[in-house]
Amino acid sequence: METVPTTVLCGERCQLGEGPTYDATTDTAWWFDIVGRRLYEARLVSAEITIHSLDVMGSALGRIDAHRQLLVADDGLYVRNIADGRMALYRPLEADNAATRSNDARVHPSGTFWIGTMGRKAELGLGAIYALHRGELTRLYEHVTIPNAICFSPDGTIGYFADTGKNVLYRVDLDAATGLPRGAPAALVTRRSGGGIDGAVVDADGLIWNARWGGGCIDVYSPQGEHLRCLRVPARQSSCPAFIGRDFSRLLVTSAWQGMAEDAKRADADHGRTFVLDIAARGRAEPDVKLATA
Template identity: 75%
Template sequence: MEKVPTTVLCAEHCHLGEGPTYDPATDTAWWFDIREGLLFEASIASGEVRRHVLGKMASALGRIDAQRQLIVAEDGLYIRSIADGALALYRPLEADNPATRSNDSRVHPSGTFWIGTMGRKAERGLGAIYALHRGEVVRLFPNVTIPNAICFSADGATGYFADTDENVLYRVALDPHTGLPRGEPEVLLRHTGVGGLDGAVVDAEGRIWNARWGGGCVDVYSPQGEHLHCIAVPASQASCPAFVGLDLSRLLVTSAWQDMDSAAKAADPGHGQTFLLDVGARGRAEPDVVLSI
């Protein structure tokens, strides 16, 4: 396991840190504590962190424009005003099913937003992966237990996602203009050993950076599924990475203390903190969400 220069961006111990993304226009990173209903905002240049109380569980966001974000929450998709934090329901999502909540999500280069849902107790097969495409919510893949690792190739022709319960990372051919599948998913790799596949992001060279829950690391894979590197994270339950910084050369990694007792927390002092890793690679700017044609 390789160690790289690492700093703590936010020392707060998130119950379930997830969903990091970065806005290069403002040099601002955003991420969530799903379980506590919190949204974090951090200036990468200054290190200043702000904490926003959402009043509901949420797991991801996409930038709409300079004034608005689309928040993926437990009962739907909300437009959030960046200026005052006001939320307005845009589309309900499994709002009639109190047993589920949102999880891993990411914006395709076309502006289509892929969104994962799962059971609140990780019930087998209760979740799904959806696409918000030009204002309509379409279910892509049903019967998913823990959707994770949603990310895309730079040309938009390939999508990736995992079911952490299976420890399988899938690859699927996409229409690059719509972000919708052109075929059925195929197995890219099966993770064996310590930990499980969690959130992921694709870098500028097409490599897949996957946080390993329970493994205290980020694994780097080629587009063909070859394991290239393993980079240490100072928290065992690393949950999701995102490239940040004006040159997109640093890796932000969230983590969690979910299901850890006091002894486990004491043995893992970085539990739930949010880190910046100097990984010697560059990412790609996240696309904006397109709400309609």
């Protein structure tokens, strides 16, 4: 396992830190504490952290434009005004099923938003993966236990996602213009031990940077599934990465203390904190979400 220069971006401990993303136009990183119902905003130039309380369990967001975000929550998708935090429901998401909530999500280069849901207690096969395309939600995959690692190749022709319940990372061919599948997914990586396949992001070279829950690291895979690198994260339950910085050369990584016993927390001094790894990577900007009216 490699050790790279690492700093704590935010010392606040997230019960379930997830969903990091980066807005290059404002040099601002965003992430969630899903269970804590909090949205974090970090202005990187000043290192100023703002914590926004939410009335819903938010798990991910995508930028719509300079003034709005699309926030993924346990009961729906909300348009959020960045300036004042006001939110308006855009589309319900399994709002009639109190047993589920949203989880991992990421925007395809076309502007289509892939979104995962799961059981609130990680019940077997209770979740699904959806695509928001041209304002309409379509269910792509059913019977998913813990959807994670949603990410896409730079040209939009390949999609990746994981079911952490099975500890399998899948690869699927996509229509680059729509972000929708062109065939059935196939297993790319299967992890037998050492932690769970969690959130992921793809760099400009097409490499997959994947957080390993319970492993305290970031694994880097080729598009063919070859394990290339393993980078240490100073919290055992590392959860999701995002490229940050004007040149996208650093990696923000969230973590969590959910499910940890008190002795495990004491042994994991930085549990739940949010980190920046100086990796000199070739990251890339996240695309904006395209809505029906856009």
